[in-house]
Amino acid sequence: MTNTDNTNMALTSKINDLVQLIESEKEFNDTEREALARLELLIEARLFQQDAEENPEEYLLERFQERLYNFEREYPSLSSFIRRISNSLSNIGV
Numbered sequence: 001m002t003n004t005d006n007t008n009m010a011l012t013s014k015i016n017d018l019v020q021l022i023e024s025e026k027e028f029n030d031t032e033r034e035a036l037a038r039l040e041l042l043i044e045a046r047l048f049q050q051d052a053e054e055n056p057e058e059y060l061l062e063r064f065q066e067r068l069y070n071f072e073r074e075y076p077s078l079s080s081f082i083r084r085i086s087n088s089l090s091n092i093g094v
Contacts, residue, residue: 028036052059072079 022036025032048059
């Protein structure tokens with residue numbers, strides 16, 4: 001077994017232990033919630049980075065859609081105006 005395999009096995013074991021511990025807890029104190037939130041952000045970031053490296057086109061599309069959604073939420077009237085202009089241009093064949 002390579003060192004990477006051993007590291008992966010150790011990580012998998014720790015993850016399984018953590019999952020069991022989390023599932024067995026009824027409530028978390030503030031410190032535990034903060035630690036779990038940091039862990040969640042770290043996991044999301046790593047998975048997002050890995051996905052971006054494996055599928056750069058999907059990554060760019062997801063980022064674009066996310067930014068578009070945020071723009072529409074922050075500037076609803078401007079978004080509506082841009083959408084109407086886009087539809088009008090499309091209707092006249094531009």
